[in-house]
Amino acid sequence: MCKPSKGKFIGIAFFVIAAITLFPAITMLLWNWLIPTLFSGPVITYWQALGLIILSKILFSSGHGGNRHNKSHSHRPWKSHLKEKIELKHHQEVRAEDETPAESAKEEKD
Numbered sequence: 571m572c573k574p575s576k577g578k579f580i581g582i583a584f585f586v587i588a589a590i591t592l593f594p595a596i597t598m599l600l601w602n603w604l605i606p607t608l609f610s611g612p613v614i615t616y617w618q619a620l621g622l623i624i625l626s627k628i629l630f631s632s633g634h635g636g637n638r639h640n641k642s643h644s645h646r647p648w649k650s651h652l653k654e655k656i657e658l659k660h661h662q663e664v665r666a667e668d669e670t671p672a673e674s675a676k677e678e679k680d
């Protein structure tokens with residue numbers, strides 16, 4: 571395996587810092603643009619916007635610790651069942667296409 575380069579590490583760190591800085595600022599700007607006008611709500615500060623983001627993460631996370639891989643595993647039985655149904659339907663369509671016109675005419679008479 572190759573080691574991650576310093577440039578890649580610095581790039582990722584820069585991206586994380588920029589996201590942490592910009593996301594609350596964008597939230598604050600959107601809130602202050604929409605909420606006071608639409609609902610006569612309060613104007614919020616940058617730190618209040620950051621608090622809203624953290625609060626929404628706590629309230630709306632599914633309790634899996636934020637690990638997306640765990641969330642996808644909980645849907646596997648449903649997905650595998652759907653995949654089986656799709657494959658069965660596909661095989662039925664392929665069999666119907668493979669039949670000769672004489673065979674399908676016999677089935678229609680029966």
